[in-house]
Amino acid sequence: MKQKNVIQVKNLTKKFGDFTAVNNITFEVKQGEIFGFLGANGAGKTTAMKMLIGISKPTSGEANVADFDVFTNPEDIKKNIGYMSQKFALYDDLTVKENITFFGGIYGLSKSIIKQKSEVLINELGLQEVANELVGSLPLGWKQKIAFSVALLHNPKVVFLDEPTGGVDPITRRQFWEMIYKNAHNGTTIFVTTHYMDEAEYCDRVSIMVDGKIEALDTPKNLKKQFNVENMNDVFLKLARG
């Protein structure tokens, strides 16, 4: 079965004055795909992602996310996607339950649905004992797993993960990826950035940005073949170092 595109980007460009942060990028991401969005610091990943989640207006080009146009319907995009980043995901000074209630409310879920979803989430992650603890007191790995689940509360078609596993311990990092696999398997599209190159191998397809342009885009297997190297780390080094 041919899957439909959940993200469709054509010649997308963003300029800040004379500086072109994102330079004419084109790609699409299919439903249920795990898409790795890689690049060196400053390559333009964050700027590109901001356009896709409807908080930064592109200079030119076209982009469609979850069936909405980034130029004309950015508010609809925000309602239909999930987002979490390494830097900010949950409120440290709210409890686990309060965070779930807060974000559920933001996404317009009813009280009864929030209550029900909150129970499922707490049981699935085994958080019964800490449900009323402040999020700030939990280990980073737990926070990130909760944040991911919270980003999925409203059943978005696509979820954007900006370095979700930075600094997380190796076992929890793998549990996090099992959650990603599970949700992709159930049809949620995953758009993820990471600096861990072993995680790049877990993606169905990977794009690598260099100086605002997408310089490579394929499955990890084909990229390794194309650059004649053993792993994604070497693909990255070859591309980003020129």
Place this chain on the structure above:
Amino acid sequence: MSILIKHISKSFKDVTALKDISFNVNEGELFGLIGPDGAGKTTLFRILTTLLIADEGTAFVANYDVVKNYKDIRNHVGYMPGRFSLYQDLTVEENLTFFATIFGTTIEENYDLIKDIYVQIEPFKNRRAGDLSGGMKQKLALSCALIHKPKVLFLDEPTTGVDPVSRKEFWEMLKRLQQKGITILVSTPYMDEAALCDRIALIQDGQILQIDTPKEIVKHYPKTIYDIAASNMYELILSLNEYQYNHSVYPFGEFVHYTDKRDDFNPEDLLKFLKNKGLKNIIIQLTKATIEDTFMELAR
């Protein structure tokens, strides 16, 4: 001995950050403290750089006691904290001059030591630190930590959130500094960087799991480890988790690292099991343990 740590413990209210930590770092050694967020790495750095006092135990840095001789230590160590801590509203050059002056020296006097690193940011010397990119901030912070020619350099997660290219360059810089006789204690959550250290300590939940050279640490991995692949990664992980004899199942790039509970494990049995689960293009082959495998085995 450049750093001597004996039975250091530290708690914050009901959280034990460090439990009875002891180890030494030799002069001129590049020593890695490897562990995830929350392991206690930063607390140990703060104790060694005299910013925090331990509840129990003693520590010496460059032969100075961290409590009694804290002022001497401050003159002889360089510290690059995990969070960018320079003055955002001073320029690159102003920051460097500021730190040189504080330590009673000048940029010119120790320029030789920072030259390699500083030339890369010198074209931006009139830019405010707050406006620099992540990689440039990191280079400026390292220059400032080196400007007084410290004997011991403490680097707390200098590469967290940094892309693989900049990380590689950063480690090449550290190797060059080591050749100039500076002892370096560096922490990182990236296990692949551990291999670049002379010796490493694996740390989790405030406790040292193991200390050795990277080679020895890997050699002591207790199990036979297999690379397993199949056409559907998610189904493969689910099936392996269901397999009653599994000891550990961890995704590693394009493969899953698998260990079995039995000593007389026959991969053919597992192959049969996976085939029955409907998996295709199954590969099972022997592989070597990495530092990350060892860490996860010890942390279980």
